[in-house]
Amino acid sequence: MKRKPLGGYLYITPLLIGVILFSVYPVIQVIWMSFHEISLADIRSETFIGFRNFKDIFAMEDPPFISVVWVTFAFVGGSVLFHVGAGLALALLLNLGWVKGKNFFRNLYMLPWITAGIMVGYTWSFLFEPRAGILNYLMSLVHLPSQSWTADPKLALPSIIIANIWRGVPYSLILETAGLQSINMELYDAAVVDGANPLQILTRITLPLVKEFILLNLILDTGLTFQVFDTIFAMTAGGPLHRTETFSIFMYYTAFKFGKIGMGSAISLLLLIFSLIIAVIYIKFFRPGKERYA
């Protein structure tokens, strides 16, 4: 029996319009702009220049493109590793039967995530402040020398990574908690009756069962971390010496400070491609098996 699908299309039209307007169109527009020279000063004039924007990006010396790539990957790698690791560890802890006040802590740990990124940036700037900051005060208590943190070319990148880790852990905590709570308690009981110890239960039962949640967490968090702008901008604005200049900061300067909209679009496109490549690597690495969670 065949039915005309017209009604079906009608029902998804509102959503479809939204997706086209807010996702498909901007992506196509970015791709189109990447191949044109568009200047902020004269935004109406668009000259097709082929791959020149990309060539210029790769050949750039201030900052060198390779530096932007390195800073971005260090920032994303460090953040995501600790987000997922600490999020999972906290989720496991808060999922234990004997832990009291679970809901209180789950709510408390949400605070960093619901705080605006720019606030997080400013707050951590105070903590890292060389003379009045609490971090240097704590260091002095254990007789360690003061550091200039965000102003130090070596410490600036770790500093913004730490701030961003603090902000992003709750997101992983929620996802991993959802994963852990989707596991039927009887699966643990069955393992306990068989005589498995807590470590065996963790490695043989729990982790394999939340594998797909970890994968989802990695993909989403990588995408989100690539886009972090406000926290970095508030703390270092990409400095010192471009040492904290990630793709998003680089793109902002190129497009809006130097007015090269076309080149900025090209940077966005590169960022999108990087995110996609990493997502594919994650999925390959985790190789979702045949099993499904019935």
Add this chain to the structure above:
Amino acid sequence: MIDIVLKGVSKDFGKYLAVDTLDLTIKEHDFHTLLGPSGCGKTTTLRMVAGLEEPTSGDIFIGKHAVFSSKNLINVSPAKRNIALIFQDYALWPHMTVFDNIKFGLEVLHIKKNEVKRKISRILENVHLEGLEKRYPNELSGGQQQRVSMARMLVIEPKILMMDEPLSNLDAKLRSSMRSEIKRLHNNIGATTIYVTHDQEEAMALSDMITVMNNGKVQQTASPLELYDHPENIFVAGFVGNPPVNLLNGRVIKQGLQKVLINSDFLGQINIDNIQNVTLKKDQSVIIGIRPEDITLYSSNPDKNSAEATIITILPTGSETLVEIKLGDKIISAKVERHNSYEINTKVYLAFESHSIHLFDSESGRRLN
């Protein structure tokens, strides 16, 4: 003897008392069923014996050894109680193949590799799952999953088998075939089995002994037929038996030596023998229980004392027929032969033997005869 003994075991979940000072003895090699409605504490009791739930107070012994004692602070881990458990939802690990699911318990016991292989292939043969080793649980039917969970339970050769409503997720046909398989299995391996169910027919069919529970308390522990023939209170009488027992109100007229004359609603005066050692007051209210199969229907009045009733529904099941009749303002049921000539809205007359009556005190619910 490896009996399982529970002494004064209670379990509360905050304000809610799930199991209330329970005393219970489960004899070695018995198929012992905990039967009761949902929320009666039967699963909690099973989980306490397994060690998955810690009692609030009381003692649990397996054989001579206390596995739990609230006074002596003993709590033996589930793994050391030599038990195996089947769960209602099978609790198969979805990320492991059939083979790995069964292997897990053996690996934890550090059994040698070739020994593991041998044991698993033998157990798979036992439960008719040969050739499905590499499948994942979601690729199996409900019945096959059930068999895997059985194989997983049996492969560690436990002394005590525990099953928590293992058949309730299966369809009716599969359920009855698995039922006889479970009974065969129990007889073959000679382990002690504790079985939890809310299905009284399943309990009757499988068990050597049944403990009926309600509101966290034991109502009666007896063999299936004893339970059916001599329910110790109204709850057990009503819970065991399908269709359920007919219950009618009555009043005591006078008590004689080991017998009593009562006046029953709609049934008139009945003389009941073998009254237990209790004193009944005149006019004390009692409840009369009659099983549907103990009622005989006549289309014409056999003697002038028979109660008159009207047929309202006829329900043939094939092997027999159930007739619902209206007696005064009560609807009661009677089992009759499968071939009969009853018709709806016709009058019938009831007869029954007075010794088939179950008499209960309406206040305490206790059995009186």
